[in-house]
Amino acid sequence: MRIGLDIGSTTIKCVVLDDQNHFIYQSYERHFSQIIESCGQLLAKIRSRFPEQQEAYLAISGSAGIGIAENAAIPFVQEVYAARVCVNRLLPNTDVVIELGGEDAKILFLTNGLEVRMNGSCAGGTGAFIDQMASLLNVTPEELDTLAKQKEKTYTIASRCGVFAKTDIQPLLNQGARKPDVAASIYNAVVSQTIAGLAQGREITGNIVYLGGPLTFSSSLRQSFDEALHTTGVCPENSLYYVAIGAAFCADQSIDLKKASDAIAHYQAKGNFSYRAPLFSDQAEYDTFLTRHNRCRAPRGDLLSYHGKTYIGIDAGSTTVKAVVMGEHNELLHEVYLPNSGNPVPLIRTFLTELYEQKPDIQIAAAAVTGYGEELIRSAFCADYGIVETVAHFTAAKSFLPDVQFVIDIGGQDIKCFKIHNGAIDNIFLNEACSSGCGSFLQTFANALHYSPEEFSKLGLLAKKPVDLGSRCTVFMNSSVKQAQKDGASIEDISAGLSLAVVKNALYKVIRASSPGELGKKIVVQGGTFLNDAVLRAFEQEIGTEVIRPDISGLMGAYGAALYAKQKAQKDQKSTIISQKELAEFTHDIRVVTCGLCNNHCRLTVNTFHDGRKFIGGNRCERPVTKAASSDERNLYAYKRQKLFSYAPVEGKRGTIGIPMGLNMYELLPFWHTFFTKLSFKVHRSPVSSRALYTNGQQTIPSDTVCYPAKLMHGHVQALIDEGIDTIFYPCMSYNFDEHLGDNHYNCPVVAYYPEVIGANMASLQGKMLIKDYVGIHRKKDFPKKMHAVLSQYFSDITLKEVQDAATAAYAEYDAYLLDIRKKGEEMIAQARSENRQIIVLSGRPYHVDPEINHGIDKLITSFGATVISEDVLSVHAKKTKRNVLNQWTYHARLYAAADYVSTQPDMELVQLVSFGCGVDAITTDEVRDILERNGKIYTQIKIDEISNLGAVTIRLRSLFAAIGR
Amino acid sequence: MAKLIYDKTGRLLFTKEMRREYTLLFPMMAPIHFTILGNVFRHFGYHPELLTTTGPEIAQTGLKYVHNDTCYPAILVIGQLIHALQSGKYDLDKVALMITQTGGGCRASNYIYLLRKALKKAGLEHIPVVSVNLSGMEKNPGFKLTLPIIRRVVGAIVYGDALMLLKNQTKPYEQNDGQTDALVDHWTDYLVKKLNKGEGCSKKEIRETLKQIVADFANVPVCRTPKVKVGVVGEIYVKYASLGNNNLEDFLASQDCEVNLPGILSFALFKVDNRLEDIKLYGGSKLKFFVVNKLMRYCEALESILIESIKEAPQFIPPSPYQHTKSLVKGVIGYGDKMGEGWLLTAEMLELVEMGYENIVCTQPFGCLPNHICGKGMIRKIREIDERANIVAIDYDAGATRVNQENRIKLMLAVAKEQLTNKEDTCGI
Secondary structure, eight states, X not given: OEEEEEEOXXXXXXXXXXXXXXXXXXXXXXXXXXXXXXXXXXXXXXXXXXXXXXXXXXXXXXXXXXXXXXXXXXXXXXXXXXXXXXXXXXXXXXXXXXXXXXXXXXXXXXXXXXXXXXXXXXXXOSHHHHHHHHHHTTSOHHHHHHHHTTOSOOOOOOOSOHHHHHHHHHHHXXXXXXXXXXHHHHHHHHHXXXXXXXXXXXXXXXXXXXESHHHHHOHHHHHHHXXXXXXXXXXXXXXXXXXXXXXXXXXXXXXXXXXHHHHHHTOOOOOOOXXXXXXXXXXXXXXXXXXXXXXXXXXXXXXXXXXXXXXXXXXXXXXXXXXXXXXXXXXXXXXXXXXXXXXXXXXXXXXXXXXXXXXXXXXXXXXXXXXXXXXXXXXXXXXXXXXXXXXXHHHHXXXXXXXXXXXXXXXXXXXXXXXXXXXXXXXXXXXXXXXXXXXXXXXXXXXXXXXXXXXXXXXXTTOSSOBOOOSOOHHHHHHHHHXXXXXXXXXXXXXXXXXXXXXXXXXXXXXXXXXGGGGOSOEEEESGGGGSHHHHHHHHHHHTSOOBOOTTGGGHXXXXXXHHHHHHOOTTOOOOSOOHHHXXXXXXXXXXXXXXXXXXXXXXXXXXXXXXXXXXXXXXSSHHHHOOOXXXXXXXXXXXXXXXXXXXXXXXXXXXXXXXXXXXXXXXXXXXXXXXXXXXXXXXXXXXXXXXXXXXXXXXXXXXXXXXXXXXXXXXXXXXXXXXXXXXXXXXXXXXXXXXXXXXXXXXXXXXXXXXXXXXXXGGGTTSEEEOOBOOTTOTTTHHHHHHHHHXXXXXXXXXXXXXXXXXHHHHHHHHHHHHXXXXXXXXXXXXXXXXXXXXXXXXXXXXXXXXXXXXXXXXHHHTTOEEEEHHHHHTTSOOOOOSSOOOBHHHHHHHHHHHHHHTOTTEEEEEEEETTOXXXXXXXXXXXXXXXXXXXXXXXXXXXXXXOOHHHHHHHHHHHHHTTO | OOOOOBOXXXXXXXXXXXXXXXXXXXXXSSHHHHHHHHHHHHHTTOOEEEOOOOSHHHHHHHHHHSOTTSOHHHHHHHHHHHHHHTTTOSOTTSEEEEEEOOOSSSGGGGHHHHHHHHHHHTTOTTSOEEEEOSSOOSOBTTBOOOHHHHHHHHHHHHHHHHHHHHHHHHGGGBXXXXXXXXXXXXXXXXXXXXXXXXXXXXXXXXXXHHXXXXXXXXXXXXOOOOOEEEEEEESHHHHXXXXXXXXXXXXXXXXXXXEEOOOHHHHHHHHHHHHHHHHHHHOOOHHHHHHHHHHHHHHHHHHHHHXXXXXXXXXXXXXXXXXXXXXXXXTTSOTTOOSTTHHHHHHXXXXXXXXXXXXXXXXXXXXXXXXXXXXXXXXXXXXXXXXXXXEEEEEEOSSSOHHHHHHHHHHHHHHHHHHHHHXXXXXHO
C-alpha cells in the first residue's frame, strides 16, 4: 500500500494506492490551519479503514507539510516535483502543467528543457485570493464561477497581488459595475498574474494540463486560461490529487503507520518563534484600560423625541457604509454601520427609507457624503455636500480633541493618517496599495480560522507571547503566520501578533515614524479597526503614548460629514436630499460604456436614476461628464506627449529602424529620431502604450517585481515586431546627460540595462536585429567615434563623417526639445498665475508622461482646475546643492532641484509620482519630502502601478487642495 | 570624546585623534574574509571591530530607522550597526562606524547616507561614519586607504577566498566531524596574527602560506560520495551574509549538498575592470586607464597564485580565472552592465555550470534593481546556452519567510537529486 499526503496551505489531500497502484482511498478536506490534528485524524481514518496494513509506503508533500514530515521522520517530497512525477506517469504527453493551489501558483514546463516555476513571494495567493474576492462580492466561490459565465464585458484588474486587485474591484462595485463582469474580470486577473509571474519569458504552448482546487472547481477560470493562451487545456480526472499521487509514487520507505500517527500527534512544535511583550499582563490591567477609553463618548440624543434641525452624514467606505443623524448640539440621534457587499446605493436607500418611516416629520437641514462612494451616493440621493474623507475625519476628531495633532484611521482596507499643523491638514499618509487591507486582513484571518472578527481579536488580549510578525504587506504576513503556527504559536499569540502587525504596518510602513514624538502627544485614533481593543492597546504600546479613541471610532467619517454639513449649512437651509416620496420611486440602473474621448479609454459606469438623472463613474477627467473641451492647454504632460508624437517617420535610403517608445526614450526620442533620420533611416516608433500592448508582451517578462514602465517595454518591442520592423534600436546606457545638478549622472539600473532583458527574453526577436549596444551620449566628443564603431557592426556603409553630422544634429535637436518644453512650461506658469490657478508640479521620470503609466493623473489634476507642469521645467532654476543622499542619477537630481524651487513658490505644490517597485525612489521620496517639509510645504506622493483606479489618488489630491485652501 | 570636526558640507569627519582613540565598528558580511580583513586595519593603527551579532532584533532595528522599501542589505547593515550602538556595549563617545561604498549606479552607494539619516533619527549624530571606497568619495583626515592597506586588503581577500573554497569542498565529505571547521579556525587565527604584524601579504608569503593551507585541507580524511553540487550567486551581501540569506549555507548543508560560493576577489576584479570597460565603451583618460590597468594586473597576479595553489591538490576545483569567467558572457550580456554585480553575476552562473555546479541559487534582496537584469533577466538565456542549468531565484526581505524560501530551494534540489541519480545510473552502465 502507498499513501501520499499533500498538505497545502488550506487543504489536505490524501490518496491511498494498492500495490497495483489502484486508488483505494482518497480524501480532500480543508484543515483550517489545524494541520496536526487534521493530519492525525486522516491517518487514523486510513488505519481503521485498512486495519490489516501495519506498514505502508508513505510520503508527505505540500507547502505546509515540511515541518510535520521532518518532525515525524516521514519522507518529504517537494510538491511541484511530486506533481511532475505524477504527470509524467499518468499523462506522459503533457507539455505544460498549470497548477493553482490555495496560495501557490505553479507552472511546470515538461518538454524542451524541464523547468518548474512557483510564484514569488510577492505574487500572493491564488485560491485564497479567489475566495477573498468572492467574499468581497458576497458570493461563494461556486457562485462566482456561475456569475462569470454571464459576463458581458471585463474590466482591467491589477494582477500583481491580491491587495492590488481588491483596490481595483472595490471601486468598480461602488460605482455599480455588474457582478458577472467583475467575476469574469477576477478570473482574468488570476490568469494574467499566473502568466506574468510565472511564464517569465517562456511561452505556454502544447498540451496543457490544469491541476489544483481552483482550476478543478471553476470552469470559468479554465476558460479564461484557454482564452489567454489560445488553446484548450485539459483538467484530468483526480486533478486535485496529483501532488498526493506523486508523493505516493515517490514514497520509498515502508513506514509503520501507528508509529507515524503517534509521531504526528506528538509533534510538539519548537516554540522558538520570536514574540513580544503581552498586550495586557492580566485582566485588571485590561479593565483599567477599558475604563479610561470608555470615558471618551460622543453626545447622544433620542431620535424619536428630538425636535429641531438634523444633519445627516454618510460615509460610503470601501467595505462598510456608515450613516449618522445628528442634532443641533452635535448629539448623535441615529446611526447605522453596515457591511458594504458591493453596491452602497441600496444600503443608503434602506437607511433613508427607515429613517423617514421612523420619524416622518424629520427636519433635515443638510446632508454630506464622504468616502469611496461619495460621488455616487451624493448624486443618487441629492445630498448637499461631498467632502474628502480626510477632511471628514479631521472634523470629527476636532470635536473630541480640539487641539489634536495627529489623526490615524485604520479602516477596512486602508490606513489614513495625517498631521495637523496650524489647524489644517498638513501631511497625509495613505497606505500604498502594497500594504493595504489591514482591517479586512484581520477579518479574513478570523474567518479562515472559523472565528468572528470580534472573538478572534479578543483572543489576543491576554496572550502570553504575541507573535512578532514584522511590518509587511498582508500576503507576507500570511506566510509568517503559518510559520509561527508551525513553530507552535497558539491562536491567542497569533491574534495578538496580527493586531501588533497592523499597528506596525501603520507606524513603520505608512507613517514611517521612528519615535512617538513625531506624531505629537495629542492623537486621535479611529476607524473600525481601532474598535478592536487589541489593536488599540498594541498601538499605545508601540508609540508609548495614551491616545483618544472616541466611542464612535467606526463612525467618525460619517459624524465628521454631519458636522461639516452643519458648519456649511445656511441658517434656514433645507436639505436637497431626496424626499420620502421620491425615495419610494427611486430606481437605479447601471450601464457600462467605454469612453472614446481620449487614449485613456476609461470604462465608464453610467448610473441612471428614476428621474432620468445620471451619474458617470470611472472617468479620469471631466470630459465625458461635462463634454467640455480638454484642458490640455494647462497640462504640460499633454504638451509633451503631443510634441513627442509629432516626430514623424521620414523615408530614407537605409530602411526602417524601430524605436520602442518607453522608459528613457520618452526623453531621448528627439535625439535618436534626429540622429537616425539624418543617417537616412526611416525612424518608426512603437505605438502609444495601452493595456493591450502590455498584455501582448507580458509573457516574456522575466522578473515580476520590476516596475511597470519596464514591463511595458516588452509590449513595445513586440508591437514593433508585429508591425514588421526588422531592426530595433534600444541601446544600453549606464549614463545619462550630465545636467550638473548632482554628484554623478547615472541612469537607474533598470533604465540603463533593460535592453539586455529584452534581448535575452524575447524569442520573437529571433532573426531580427536588436541594436542594444552600450552608448555614451554623455561624452559628446567621444560619442560620434564610439557610435560609429557600434553602427559599423550592423551597417557597413555608414561613414564616420555621417555619424558626426547626425550627432551634431541630434544634440541640437535634443537641446531644442528641452528648451521648447521649458518655454512652454514657463508660459503655462505665467498663464496660471494670471488666472490665479494652483500650479501642480507633477514630478517623476520622463516616462511618467506615458498615459498608460500615469493612468491619467495629469488630467485628473487639471480637472480640479489646476495647471500641471513637470519637474524638468523648474530644475534649471536650481543650483547644485549638497543633499542628504548620494545625488547620482540624472532624473532624480531634477526632482531635488525642482523641490528646492517649489519650496520658494507659494502657488506651487509638488506631487511625486512613484512607480511601484522602484527601488531608487525609496531614496528619492525621503529626500524630496525632506526638502519640502523643511520649507513648510506639503509633500504628496502617489504610487502607481498597473492599477488603473484613481480612488485613492483622488483622496490624496483633494486633501492636498483642501489643505492649501483651494 | 574626541573633538567633533565637520567639513564644509557639514559632514562629521573621522579625525586623527579618533583614529587613535575610537573603536571602528563594521558590519558582518562574509565571516572568514571579514575576520581576516579587520586585522589589516589593526596593523595600521585603527581599532576595528567586526560585529558578529545575529537575531531578529537586527532587522527590527533596521526597519525602525531605514526606509522600509530600501533594499534588505541596507536594513540589515544599518540595523546591525545601530543595534550595536544601542546595546550599551560601547562607549558612544569613543566609537565610529565603517562601511564600504562602491559608487556605482545602484542604490547601494547610498547606504552611507541612509546610515547617517538613521543615526540622526536615533539621536546618534555625533558618531562618525567612515566610507571605505576606491572612488575618492568622502575623505577623512583620520582614515586613508593607502597603497599598503589596499595591497593587504587584496591579500586578505585572497586568503578568505581560499579558505572559503577549501572549506566548502572539504566539509561535506569529512570523515571526522568538525575537522574542517577546526582547520579553518586554525588558519584564520594564524592569518589574523600575521596580518596584525603587517606580514603575510607579499606575493611570496601568499604563495607559501596558501601552499601550506591547501596541503592541510588536502590531508583531511574524506569520503567523496557524490553529492548535489549547488552554486550560490547573487547580490553580494545576501550571497555571503547568513543574516541576509537566512543561513542559506547551513540549510544547503543540511540538505546534503556541496556549496560553491564564487569568491570576493573576482568581484573586486570586476569593480576595477569596470573602470577600464567604461573608458573602452565611452572614451576617457589614457592615464587613468594605465593606472587602473596596473591595479588590475596586480590583482590578477594574485588570482593566479590562488588558482595555482589550489590546483596543487587535484581533488579541489579551483575558481576559473577572471578573464575566462568574463569570456563566458560574451554575446550574452554586455560588459557595460556594471551596476551592482552586473555581468559578473551572469558570468558566475555560467562558470558554475561549467564547473559542474549546475544547480544554482540566485539570491537577491526583494526588488533588487540590477538583479532584474543580470540575475532573473538572464536565467532564460543561460538555460538556452546550457540546458543543465537548474537555477532558482530567491528573494530575501524582512517579510519573506524562510519556509517559502526553503520550499523553493527544495524544488530546485529535487530536480538536482534526480539529475544526480540519472548521472549515477549512467555511470553504473
